[in-house]
Amino acid sequence: MDTPRYAKTAPRAFGLKAKLLIPLIGIALSALFATGLAIVRIAEQGLIDASQEKLINSAAVVGNSILEKIARARADMTFTPDVPGVAASVNPEEKENFPDRAAYVAHINTLLAKLGEVCGYYETFYVVSDKGMTLVCSMPSAVGTLDISNRAWFHEAMATDNSILSEPFRSRITGDALMAIAQRFTHKDIRGVMVGSIQIHKITHAAVELEAKPWLQVYVVTDQGAVVAALDEKLLATSAFAAKPWFPSVLEADRGQFTMQEDGEQKLVAFYHLQGTNLRAVAVADAAHLLGPARAVRNIGLIAVLLSVLLACGIIYLTVAPVTRDIQRLADFAESVAQGDMEHEVQLARQDELGTLSRSLLRMLHTLKQMITRAEEATRAKSEFLANMSHEIRTPMNAVMGMAHLALQANPEGRQRDALLKIRRASESLLAIINDILDFSKVEAGKLELDHVPFRLADMVQSVGDMLEEDAKRKGLVLDLRVAPDIPALVVGDPVRLKQICINLCNNAIKFTSKGSVSLRVSLWETQGDELTLLFSVVDTGIGISPEQREMIFDAFAQADGSTTRRYGGTGLGLAISRRLVELMHGSIWVESEVNQGSTFHFTIRVAPGPRDLPEASCSELPERTEKVVENLLVLLVEDNDLNQEIAVELLRSMGADPVVANNGEEAVRFWLEHDIDLIFMDIQMPVMDGLEAARRIRASGKPGSAAVPIIAMTANAMNVDREKSRDAGMNGHLTKPIDCDELRRALQDWGQKARERVTPA
Ligand code: ADP
Numbered sequence: 001m002d003t004p005r006y007a008k009t010a011p012r013a014f015g016l017k018a019k020l021l022i023p024l025i026g027i028a029l030s031a032l033f034a035t036g037l038a039i040v041r042i043a044e045q046g047l048i049d050a051s052q053e054k055l056i057n058s059a060a061v062v063g064n065s066i067l068e069k070i071a072r073a074r075a076d077m078t079f080t081p082d083v084p085g086v087a088a089s090v091n092p093e094e095k096e097n098f099p100d101r102a103a104y105v106a107h108i109n110t111l112l113a114k115l116g117e118v119c120g121y122y123e124t125f126y127v128v129s130d131k132g133m134t135l136v137c138s139m140p141s142a143v144g145t146l147d148i149s150n151r152a153w154f155h156e157a158m159a160t161d162n163s164i165l166s167e168p169f170r171s172r173i174t175g176d177a178l179m180a181i182a183q184r185f186t187h188k189d190i191r192g193v194m195v196g197s198i199q200i201h202k203i204t205h206a207a208v209e210l211e212a213k214p215w216l217q218v219y220v221v222t223d224q225g226a227v228v229a230a231l232d233e234k235l236l237a238t239s240a241f242a243a244k245p246w247f248p249s250v251l252e253a254d255r256g257q258f259t260m261q262e263d264g265e266q267k268l269v270a271f272y273h274l275q276g277t278n279l280r281a282v283a284v285a286d287a288a289h290l291l292g293p294a295r296a297v298r299n300i301g302l303i304a305v306l307l308s309v310l311l312a313c314g315i316i317y318l319t320v321a322p323v324t325r326d327i328q329r330l331a332d333f334a335e336s337v338a339q340g341d342m343e344h345e346v347q348l349a350r351q352d353e354l355g356t357l358s359r360s361l362l363r364m365l366h367t368l369k370q371m372i373t374r375a376e377e378a379t380r381a382k383s384e385f386l387a388n389m390s391h392e393i394r395t396p397m398n399a400v401m402g403m404a405h406l407a408l409q410a411n412p413e414g415r416q417r418d419a420l421l422k423i424r425r426a427s428e429s430l431l432a433i434i435n436d437i438l439d440f441s442k443v444e445a446g447k448l449e450l451d452h453v454p455f456r457l458a459d460m461v462q463s464v465g466d467m468l469e470e471d472a473k474r475k476g477l478v479l480d481l482r483v484a485p486d487i488p489a490l491v492v493g494d495p496v497r498l499k500q501i502c503i504n505l506c507n508n509a510i511k512f513t514s515k516g517s518v519s520l521r522v523s524l525w526e527t528q529g530d531e532l533t534l535l536f537s538v539v540d541t542g543i544g545i546s547p548e549q550r551e552m553i554f555d556a557f558a559q560a561d562g563s564t565t566r567r568y569g570g571t572g573l574g575l576a577i578s579r580r581l582v583e584l585m586h587g588s589i590w591v592e593s594e595v596n597q598g599s600t601f602h603f604t605i606r607v608a609p610g611p612r613d614l615p616e617a618s619c620s621e622l623p624e625r626t627e628k629v630v631e632n633l634l635v636l637l638v639e640d641n642d643l644n645q646e647i648a649v650e651l652l653r654s655m656g657a658d659p660v661v662a663n664n665g666e667e668a669v670r671f672w673l674e675h676d677i678d679l680i681f682m683d684i685q686m687p688v689m690d691g692l693e694a695a696r697r698i699r700a701s702g703k704p705g706s707a708a709v710p711i712i713a714m715t716a717n718a719m720n721v722d723r724e725k726s727r728d729a730g731m732n733g734h735l736t737k738p739i740d741c742d743e744l745r746r747a748l749q750d751w752g753q754k755a756r757e758r759v760t761p762a
Contacts, residue, residue: 017324021317028312036305040298047294052257055216055270055283055290060255062207062218063274063281066229069121069203070181070277074163076119077183077194081127083111087185089127089136090192105136105143113138121202123171123178130158130191139173148195157182157193165277168200168226168237177201177236179228200236204229215289223251223278241282250282259287326354333361342369386441391685393434394716395641398738400427402647405741409654431738436573439500443580447721450584454610455495457534458483461522464502471510472518480519487524487534490610497581498605502536504574505601509540516541516598525604532609533587537602544595554579554589578603628656629745630752635659636677638668638694639714640686644737648681648714651741655748665689669697677709678755679748681735684715684726691715692729699730710751714739 081087089108098104108127116125116138124146126137132149134142148154153166166180177200182193204220211218212231220229225242227235241247246260250271257270266287273280288295326348333346342365348358404424412420442448465481472479502520509518518540525535545553554575575589582589585605593599635657639645645661652659660675662668666689671677680698684691695711712733713726723734732751735743 015324016327017320020320020324024316024320025313028316029309032305032309032312036301036308040301040305043301044294044298047297048291051290051294052268052270055268055285056255056257056272058211058216058218059270059272059281059283062204062211062229062283063220063272063279065207066204066220066279066281067274067277070165073119073121073181073196073198073203074183076115076122076196077163077181080112080115080125081183081185081187081192081194083115086111086127086136086194087187087192090129090187090190106140108136109138109140109143112136116196119196121199123174123176123197123199125196128154128193128195130193135192151180153180153182154193154195157184157195158191160184167222167224168228170237171197177233200228201233205231205233211283215286216283217285218281218283220274220279220281221250223280228279229281250280323354326350326358330354330358330361333358337365337368342372382441386438390434390438391716394431394737395644397427397431397434398716399641399643399647401431401738402644402651406647406650427738433571436571436577439577440573440580443577443584448581448584450497451494452492452608453495454490454492456489457487457491457522458489460495460499461502461520464499464506464520467503468506468510468518471507475510475513476515477510477513478517480517482519482521484521484523487522487532488609490612491532491534491607492610493585493605493607498585501578501581501603502538504578505536505538505603508574509538509542509599509601513540513542513598530608531606533604533606535602535604537600539598539600541598544597545591545593545599546595550591550593553591628654629749630656633657633678633748633752633755634676635748636662636668636671636675636680637714638662638665638680638682638686638691640664640683644683648739651739651744652681652748655745657748657752665691665694665697668694669701672698672706672709673701673703679751680709680711681714682711682731684713684717684722692725695726695729695731710755712747712751 085104085108089105092101098107112125112127116122119125122138124137124139124142126139126142126146127135128146128148129135132147132151132154134144134146134148137143137146151166153164157164161184163181163183166182168177168179170176171178178197179200180195180197182195184191184193186192208218208220208229208231217231218229219227219235219241221227221241225239225244225247227238227240230236241250246258246269249258250269253271254273255271257268259266259268261267262284268285268287268290270283270285271280272282329346329348333344336344345362345365346358347362348355350358401424404420404427407420408417408424411417439448461481461483465479469479506518506520518538521537521539523535523537524532526533579589582603582605585607587604587606589601589603591599591601633656635652637645637648637652637659639648639661640663649659649661657679660671660677662671664686665682668680668682668691669689672680682691682695691713695713698706698709698711700706710733711731712735713722713731714735714737715722715726716737726734733747735747
């Protein structure tokens with residue numbers, strides 16, 4: 001079956017809206033994110049750098065302040081030996097001012113104590129001999145008892161002109177953290193060393209305390225990790241830093257910073273080398289606190305970026321959505337026009353390209369409507385042409401067939417009879433072709449409507465067999481008809497059209513088979529609710545159809561092989577009509593075939609099961625062909641064509657009627673008024689007054705019986721509309737030309753009977 005040409009388009013997963021919004025929003029997102037993040041990152045980094053610089057400065061401030069104190073202590077060591085009397089302490093023979101050595105030592109001891117007190121940061125302040133033995137001291141008890149000959153820094157001091165700063169150590173007397181500063185001097189060729197034990201906290205505490213914050217501690221450490229300055233004095237003179245895993249980083253440069261992890265917290269470390277010493281100031285801060293402002297800037301920046309992204313998305317959406325909505329409206333409009341709805345209109349109140357498009361579409365719709373109107377007019381003209389042509393061809397055909405029939409009734413002999421039989425067969429074939437062409441045009445124009453009447457399937461199949469029996473027998477073929485017993489006897493459908501399909505297929509089967517058999521089988525394919533699907537199969541043992549040919553034989557005017565026409569004749573319309581009829585019956589048709597083995601044409605149709613009983617057809621038992629079916633029946637034959645008049649009069653007479661002839665509608669009306677007519681056969685197309693008008697006038701004439709007299713149309717107009725027209729004009733039946741003798745006989749019998757009943761009611 002053909003798929004509908006305009007299947008409604010399913011909504012697409014990625015419509016225009018998505019296609020526009022996704023990239024636009026994507027671009028906006030990435031651009032805003034990239035620049036926003038870069039700005040935030042730069043701002044954050046600036047703040048981080050500033051914090052780090054501040055931290056290094058803290059370390060430097062503490063470091064430099066201590067460096068200054070140390071420099072002063074170095075100066076103390078240089079000038080103290082110059083104080084009169086102090087340097088002389090290195091000479092045991094010194095008796096200059098104090099002949100008593102003990103009094104001299106006591107005097108110098110007191111002097112040193114006073115000097116140390118003035119400086120304020122010495123625990124002891126003393127002079128040692130070049131052997132390391134204390135000669136004079138601010139703490140008199142140390143004289144002669146304190147021996148520093150085993151201290152490395154003493155030997156270093158002895159070896160240089162510069163002052164030497166010792167590693168920090170704990171005082172044996174007070175337990176305070178100390179650092180010794182030593183300066184060699186010479187007195188009259190005798191060497192001695194001036195030493196001061198600095199109380200470390202006294203020179204560091206102020207600076208360290210000044211810089212310290214709850215989140216920041218500053219330390220001064222030696223390169224070996226011994227603590228020289230710390231707010232927590234317990235740490236002083238310990239090697240607390242030597243064990244820290246990050247401590248080696250502090251020694252790598254003169255100044256710098258890094259982050260490290262301690263006690264599960266992130267810390268920022270800045271360090272500063274005290275020039276000319278092995279000391280380093282180290283500042284340790286909580287990263288969270290120090291970087292807090294930078295983090296805050298970052299968070300605020302991210303929120304701002306996010307908000308601007310949302311804003312951008314909103315703006316893009318509000319710009320794109322109305323455009324895609326209007327495009328969707330235009331698409332819906334085009335779709336509804338495609339579905340055949342010509343009344344749906346669209347008008348966008350826009351001044352841009354979409355507005356222009358909507359106006360163009362509207363203009364297109366109006367043009368389309370005009371074209372449809374024109375096409376419909378053309379189709380009407382074509383239908384009229386077909387009706388006329390059918391009439392024009394059928395009228396002479398009627399004459400040919402009727403004359404042949406009449407001539408055969410006279411029982412001619414020999415060659416004459418043979419010729420007449422050939423004329424009859426040829427005209428029947430010609431009629432079949434004309435019928436095919438008409439049928440095809442009707443189906444194509446959608447004008448073919450199917451009947452829905454109950455009928456006996458077996459009778460229909462039998463009548464197909466009856467029609468084909470002779471042809472099959474002539475070719476020596478076995479004709480086999482079977483209807484499956486599970487199909488209801490009566491079904492509802494169009495028996496005439498169904499028979500037409502079966503005859504088409506069986507005719508082909510016989511035509512293309514030279515030996516073997518042709519069979520028609522009907523079986524039940526499927527039952528769905530109260531609908532049955534029947535399967536018809538026409539099987540032959542003929543020439544078969546090749547796969548390529550199978551593709552095209554259902555197309556109109558197509559024959560499997562051009563030479564077919566020459567050998568077998570045919571128009572190539574049979575299967576095309578059959579296919580369309582099958583489709584109208586909600587089924588499908590297909591073929592299976594093997595070349596030189598035979599073909600099987602299958603088709604399905606949907607029918608409803610019929611009632612249990614069907615009154616026997618009134619005409620089922622027709623009298624013999626020559627038998628009279630009526631007596632003394634005055635029949636008015638209205639017909640303008642002489643030849644047809646002659647044939648009809650002969651036929652009616654042979655069937656027992658008394659015909660009188662009127663040449664047109666007007667005469668017919670006059671005849672009706674003047675005679676007691678029993679039955680009227682009325683042609684439709686006639687000069688002066690046509691049959692439809694005449695029938696209407698007779699019905700309206702007011703003469704007794706004018707409403708009841710049977711009027712049967714007898715016309716070459718074979719289309720359904722013609723039947724409707726004649727019924728509307730008040731006629732009782734419709735016979736088509738060329739006149740089928742059996743049909744005429746049946747009509748005469750049925751309506752003659754009714755006419756009699758009318759005259760002499762029982
Ligand atoms: P035609 O009037 O020419 O028979 P159809 O439409 O009935 O037109 O058939 C079209 C063509 O299909 C035929 O000309 C023939 O070539 C092929 N055809 C139809 N039925 C048979 C068959 N039973 N065996 C072989 N060929 C067939």
